[in-house]
Amino acid sequence: MITILINTGTELLLGDVLNSHLSFIAREIFPLGLRIERQTTVPDGDVIRNAIAESLGQAEIIFITGGLGPTTDDITREVTADLLGLKLRHDPAILRAIEARAARRGFRLTDRVARQADVPEGATVLPNEHGSAPGLYLAADTMTKRPHLFLLPGPPRELHPMFRAWVLPILRVVVPTAVTVERRTFRIAGMGESLVEEAVGAPLLELPGLELGYCARPGEIDLRLLGEAATLDRAERIVREKLGTAIFSTDGSELEEAVVKLLTVRKQTLAVAESCTGGYLAHRITNVPGASAILLAGYVTYSNDAKTAMLGIGPRLISEHGAVSEAVALAMAEGARANSKADFALATTGIAGPSGGTEEKPVGTVFIALAAEGEPTKVERRFFPDDRPTFKELTTQAALEMLRRRLL
């Protein structure tokens, strides 16, 4: 079924907000055999009308996001109803739900929110459990050649739960179940894109009916295979044989999830000591539900005093070798492990920039250490001369991968 996504919002076209809807919706509908054929972003206002009108003739399913809020630039509900010749009726139950939510959270409401209780005739109301504006569903109508239309809220934290709770169950009913194409994604750390292709590209291209894609992210490559199950099974055997333990995820999970899972299964614990990554390593690990069972402590020792006070690193060691050094990385990891009594400790110290580099240790230099009981502490010197967020991303990626390899 031809599926089109229209994202409305001047804020998207002005760049004030990142559009995450395409990514989210595409992943959610793929298991139903649906792919977004085209995604378009249009500004608020009457251009929405044109974009919807254009798609009405082409699509079998249209998702429209944004423009359902209480402010004057939110007109998706009104434009869609007008375009389809549907009247809006006021639904007092919606207003009551909005009022109850506001009371629970201690919000005060203005008169304007009442607009969010207007519903085009024949539409199904999709409750919004994380915001005030409900979503709306208009079923396809063969008489008027209307496709399935979903009007959804713009904020991701409202759209995501609504999509899972209400939109997917409707799609499961209306989409014919003739799905044969599946997707398998292999996430690979510690190898560049062209090395991954060199390892698996040629044998995979020989498999008929296999669609192959590579995607480079900071510190990882995603290898995506699309095809029928039997083809994918053959492809997967090749990928696993060639890449083996370099694959850290096949279910979309992150590198930090792989690490938390390995530690949980082994009933082992971790501490992290961070200088240049400044809490990002702990943040990634604590994004994983259940991390509390394995992460004992995080030490964000940005200053030299903190390195001494929190990790017991002698000021002389720091002044002799520099805070960014193999010796300090090693002492940080060992200090974190000793203080927290964790089985493993990771430490990072480096120069994120933009300033602070020297000729011997330019901006981007980083030392990553892994301490474990009864074995020598390992230290890797890496070089990530990138902007600050990418530097943090690459450093934490390398640290997590260092631990993951140790745990295999």
Add this chain to the structure above:
Amino acid sequence: MITILINTGTELLLGDVLNSHLSFIAREIFPLGLRIERQTTVPDGDVIRNAIAESLGQAEIIFITGGLGPTTDDITREVTADLLGLKLRHDPAILRAIEARAARRGFRLTDRVARQADVPEGATVLPNEHGSAPGLYLAADTMTKRPHLFLLPGPPRELHPMFRAWVLPILRVVVPTAVTVERRTFRIAGMGESLVEEAVGAPLLELPGLELGYCARPGEIDLRLLGEAATLDRAERIVREKLGTAIFSTDGSELEEAVVKLLTVRKQTLAVAESCTGGYLAHRITNVPGASAILLAGYVTYSNDAKTAMLGIGPRLISEHGAVSEAVALAMAEGARANSKADFALATTGIAGPSGGTEEKPVGTVFIALAAEGEPTKVERRFFPDDRPTFKELTTQAALEMLRRRLL
């Protein structure tokens, strides 16, 4: 000048990667008076040809991202040259630059990268300092009615520096300088969208020629004003009078930047003690260049033992009140301040979920404390019953805002 953005990449339409190009490019070109009129995402393959062909007749500037890499699904360069009837010629200087970059970073190259040195005749090569594939610029041609065409790499960390170093200077030459519309964005913490509109909506709507937009983000509202400078001056006076110190940023900077700036100016320092936010608060602060001057230490005390060992919190206090309690939040902030000798300390303890809630303290409950010398430690109880990332975002937002208000 009509400007269209085409993003290519099956990975975008499958949702494997978030499309951040629209947001980035829109912000970069706005000061030149350019807005993206339409943005479309299309899959890899021949659909790229149609999307480019369609836009050739409508746009005066076309940006195309993605598909310049070394793998077999990267065909933007070839398709564009073919569509415009341009031959590709091999540029040995590009290949040398790619080889030098790989050597510097210790990468190994495959034969395939040579494709990235192919250039359509008449194109200007835009050097890629953060990746191997260079960008390409084809100037507008009135004879063939060709618009300005920019072929840019897909990875943001390659595209962003290239755009600033090479694309913007070209645009400054080719775009007529008749810019009168400006943008001002006010970022506001601690108020809901409808309250912001209630405060400023009516008087702003009375100003002719003012385009008004609201954007709700976790823990903040962005108020966007577009118009001529004189109108914006009048609007800004209204906004500042009505919202005052609730505005934390007018230059696009983040709440953490406001906090780091205030501390830097006051020559004061900060420590953070994090339970439920697990390092995210320290991460946000250390994302700000110069944070090392103000952030002394971060304590990620996920476990009760860590709260005792790192912050000196008595086990009895924890067992009596619970780890998620006003008393423990207060002790965490005071312990962090005492240990680090910082002027201020922020602490968070809460239930991020999905499990761990009780009737009295359901999932989403969080206590945020702020300790400062010579004054009673403040504790706020908040309730963010959201998914884990949103919970962390809202909690750190509230903590940073608590400190910002104290520093005003």
